[in-house]
Amino acid sequence: MEGELTLVARKACFGLPTACPSCLPVYIYLKFVQLPFSLDFNVIHPDSDQIPYVESGTYVAYNNEKGGVIESLKEDGIVDLDSEVCSVPEWISTKAMVSSWLADALMYELWVGSDGSSAHKIYYSDLPWPIGKFLYFKQVRIAKQLLGITKENVDRREEEIYRRATIAYEALSTRLGDQSYFFDRPTSLDAVFLGHALFTLQAFPETSILRGKLLEHSNLVRYADKLKLEFVEGGSSSSTPPLHADPSSSFSRRAGSKPKSKPKREKTEEEKKFKRRAKYFLVTQLVAVLVFMSLLGGSDDAEVELEDDDDLSYE
Amino acid sequence: MDEQGGEITLVARKPCFGLPTACPSCLPVYIYLKFAQYPFTLVFNLIRPDSDQIPYVESGTYVAYNNEKGGVIESLKEDGIVDLDFEVHSIPECVSTKAMVNSWLADALMYELWVASDGSSAHKIYYSDLPWPIGKFLYFKQIRIMKQVLGITKANADRREEEIYKRATIAYGALSTRLGDQSFFVENRPTSLDAVFLGHALLTLQALPETSVLRSKLLEYSNLVRYADKLKMEFVETSSSSPIPTFPAYPSSSFSKPGGASSWSSKPKSKPKREKTEEERKFKRRAKYFLVTQLVAVVVFISLLGGSDEAEIELEDNDDDLNYDL
Numbered sequence: 001m002e003g004e005l006t007l008v009a010r011k012a013c014f015g016l017p018t019a020c021p022s023c024l025p026v027y028i029y030l031k032f033v034q035l036p037f038s039l040d041f042n043v044i045h046p047d048s049d050q051i052p053y054v055e056s057g058t059y060v061a062y063n064n065e066k067g068g069v070i071e072s073l074k075e076d077g078i079v080d081l082d083s084e085v086c087s088v089p090e091w092i093s094t095k096a097m098v099s100s101w102l103a104d105a106l107m108y109e110l111w112v113g114s115d116g117s118s119a120h121k122i123y124y125s126d127l128p129w130p131i132g133k134f135l136y137f138k139q140v141r142i143a144k145q146l147l148g149i150t151k152e153n154v155d156r157r158e159e160e161i162y163r164r165a166t167i168a169y170e171a172l173s174t175r176l177g178d179q180s181y182f183f184d185r186p187t188s189l190d191a192v193f194l195g196h197a198l199f200t201l202q203a204f205p206e207t208s209i210l211r212g213k214l215l216e217h218s219n220l221v222r223y224a225d226k227l228k229l230e231f232v233e234g235g236s237s238s239s240t241p242p243l244h245a246d247p248s249s250s251f252s253r254r255a256g257s258k259p260k261s262k263p264k265r266e267k268t269e270e271e272k273k274f275k276r277r278a279k280y281f282l283v284t285q286l287v288a289v290l291v292f293m294s295l296l297g298g299s300d301d302a303e304v305e306l307e308d309d310d311d312l313s314y315e
Numbered sequence: 316m317d318e319q320g321g322e323i324t325l326v327a328r329k330p331c332f333g334l335p336t337a338c339p340s341c342l343p344v345y346i347y348l349k350f351a352q353y354p355f356t357l358v359f360n361l362i363r364p365d366s367d368q369i370p371y372v373e374s375g376t377y378v379a380y381n382n383e384k385g386g387v388i389e390s391l392k393e394d395g396i397v398d399l400d401f402e403v404h405s406i407p408e409c410v411s412t413k414a415m416v417n418s419w420l421a422d423a424l425m426y427e428l429w430v431a432s433d434g435s436s437a438h439k440i441y442y443s444d445l446p447w448p449i450g451k452f453l454y455f456k457q458i459r460i461m462k463q464v465l466g467i468t469k470a471n472a473d474r475r476e477e478e479i480y481k482r483a484t485i486a487y488g489a490l491s492t493r494l495g496d497q498s499f500f501v502e503n504r505p506t507s508l509d510a511v512f513l514g515h516a517l518l519t520l521q522a523l524p525e526t527s528v529l530r531s532k533l534l535e536y537s538n539l540v541r542y543a544d545k546l547k548m549e550f551v552e553t554s555s556s557s558p559i560p561t562f563p564a565y566p567s568s569s570f571s572k573p574g575g576a577s578s579w580s581s582k583p584k585s586k587p588k589r590e591k592t593e594e595e596r597k598f599k600r601r602a603k604y605f606l607v608t609q610l611v612a613v614v615v616f617i618s619l620l621g622g623s624d625e626a627e628i629e630l631e632d633n634d635d636d637l638n639y640d641l
Contacts, residue, residue, distance in 0.1 A: 049471070064471060067478050089493035092485055093411035100418035145463035153367070156382055163385055164414070171410035278616075285613045292605060 005030070005037040005078075009052040010122060012041070014203040017232060019122045021106055023052040025188075025195035026069045030054075031231040032186040033079045046123035047135050070188050081191075085183050094175065094182065095189045097168050102196050104147060105165035109200075109210045111143035113158065118203050166213055173217040180226070190227070197224040198232065323348070323355040323396075327370040328440060330359075332522040335551060337440045339424055341370040343507075343514035344387045348372075349550040350505035351397045364441035365453050388507050399510075403501050412493065412500065413508045415486050420515050422465060423483035427529045428522075429461040431476065436522050484532055491536040498545070509546070516543040517551070 007026060013019035017039065018027055030037050042051055049064040054073065061072035074080045085091040110119050116136060123139070124132030144150075149157045172193065176182055181190050197220060204211045215221060325344060331337035335357065336345055348355050360369055367382040372391065379390035392398045403409045428437045434454060441457075442450030462468075467475045490512065494500060500508050516533060520543060523530045534540060 065474055067481055087488075087492065089489040090408045090411065092489035093408065093415040093493075096415035096419050096482075096486065097411040101414050142466075146466050148460075148464050153382065160385055167410055168414065170405075171407035174405065175407035175411075282613070282616060285609060285616070289606070289609045289613070292602075292609070 004056065005035060006040050006055045007037050007052060008040045008042050008055065010041065010046070011043050011126070013121055014118075016198060016202055018052075019199070019203055020052070021103070021110070021195065021199050022063055022068075024199055025192045026052050026054070026063075028194050028227075028231060029070050029073075029081070029188055029191035030079070032081060032191060035079055043126040046127065046132075047139060070191065074188070081185075082187050082189075085187050085189075088183070090175075091183055091187070091189060094172070095192065097171065098189065098193050098196060101164040101168045102193075105161050105210050106196060106200060107143055108147055108158070108161050109204060109208055111140050112147070112149060114205070114208070116140070118205070122203070162209060162213070165210060169213055169217050169220065173220050176219055176223060178219065180223070194224060194227050197221075198228055322374065323353060324358055324373045325355050325370060326358045326360050326373065328359065328364070329361055329444070331439050332436075332518075334517060334521055336370075337518070337522055338370070339421070339428070339514065339518055340381055340386070342518060343510045344370050344372070344381075346513050346546075346550060347388050347391075347399065347507055347510035348397065350510055351399055353397050361444040364445065364450075365457060388510065392507070399504075400506050400508075403506055406501065408493075409501050409506065409508055412490070413511060415489070416508070416512050416515060419482040419486045420512075423479050423529050424515060424519060425461055426465060426476070426479050427519075427527055429458050430465070430467065432524065432527070434458070436524070440522070480528060480532070483529060487532055487536050487539065491539050494538055494542060496538065498542070513543060513546050516540075517547060 007023075007030060009018040009023035009027060010020035011018065016024060018024055018041075027039070037054075042048075045051065050062045052069055053060055053062045054069050056078075059076070059078075061069045061076065061078075063069055066072045066075060074082060082091075119139070120132065120136060124136055127135070147157060147161065172182075181187070182193070183189065197214060200208070200211050200214050201221070201224060325341075325348060327336040327341035327345060328338035329336065334342060336342055336359075345357070355372075360366075363369065368380045370387055371378055371380045372387050374396075377394070377396075379387045379394065379396075381387055384390045384393060392400060400409070428434075428440075437457070438450065438454060442454055445453070465475065465479070490500075497503060499505050500512070516539060519527070519530050519533050520540070
């Protein structure tokens, strides 16, 4: 381990050191290892899938590569908490369950099943309103596609997602019993589940179904509370002090000044893109109409509607 | 066995690759019913390859659809018809292993069937009985949906592939360790976990081509392959005498000729016709909508960008007649 590690994550919120479902487990994992690291916030790229990432000198482990930051850190021999359990089938399958069924349920509540206020706070509150709104709707669409939700099956999919989450919580609760960790000592499974649990308990509103389901399992809630006090405590005293969490303090200033200049650039880029797309849009609309007419040239109902446009069908 | 009154009918996608039904969601249900030694009839639905209701189980007025209540197996359990998991459903490991097979391995199989391959397997399973253009159209539509579900975009295709295979490898490793030399994953008797994994393994071994990455990863674990072979002999092949002969789903003869769907050639011919006219009607209806929306879009766009110079230059001559149409 040469040099200090820096974790670049999304900003703090809801009393969590970082209120993003993919950043929080990494933060907790590094805390479990008791490795000193500094926390830095990136507020200008809310939709980047590279965040969170861990930097140390020239080394970088991105979220969207090699199975995520935690897997990269393990593989590259930087921090590995799982060496003893990684061949235990139950550990692997439990982790698979948390990172698929529970992650899906959380994604559903955050983007589809709620009014989006939590998502907005976490991802877009530092961006100008229209851009934030645009990115939010884009993300909602992506989340729906990932979850396989269409207009027709939305109710059935919701039922299925909650059903799986319920089964998963039950299995985890039985597995945990009265232990402090799922497999005797902290592993990446604990980091991933603790991240999920803290986010579900603190970032979702009282009305959240997922939160209600988790609260039914008192040993899981106790587990989350206990580990939070032990490892995450620093960030929970209030919502602003993202940086009490770690020793170095230089980040508090950066987080404030950076976002103001960058979103400007984002905006003009957005505008440029819009202008460019405007042309494409017009051209494709025309082409579409032309192609369609030439294809349906002989069809009766098309002709009735389009008599005066006749010349177009020569194409 | 008679508690439901009347025999159970499993409606699935057609047989192929030497499997009684070659569809990743139908095969586990088939195996599950075989495990339970529950008598059932197998019927094939060839005309709705993209329906997510298939497979379903019927018995009199009772129907359990694939897309409701967590799937057919879960419905059968919940409704007290066939429950193999009664004693094991509270074992956390059983639940989490099933979650792993249903997510990581299911994703990998889906990826190979639709995205990573040339699509010949998928085409055989789903679309070979449809007229060519409709089959092709549905195939491309399905690829798009699969990519969206797997979160694959142009930018991240390589990274996602790496991750999908990595997870599949980890999952096979865990299953292999877990299984050891046992005949079944839990307590030496068949459960829905075995049905789901056996379905996955048989499809991976028999439906995917020799060059498949997933297939070679599975072949590395000899105990998983032995397990699949053994259970296949016991539950999928030998029982071929019991179902009603109208469905020679997998009599040993049809294995030898992989294209052995010959007995189906009479049925599919009539049905796709109906599909086609429906398709045509739909197309006609959509044609009108399409034209209208295109016109509206252009008009709205022009009126919004009325002041913009580039827009006017391009559209001067179309301006008036387009407006009349509204």
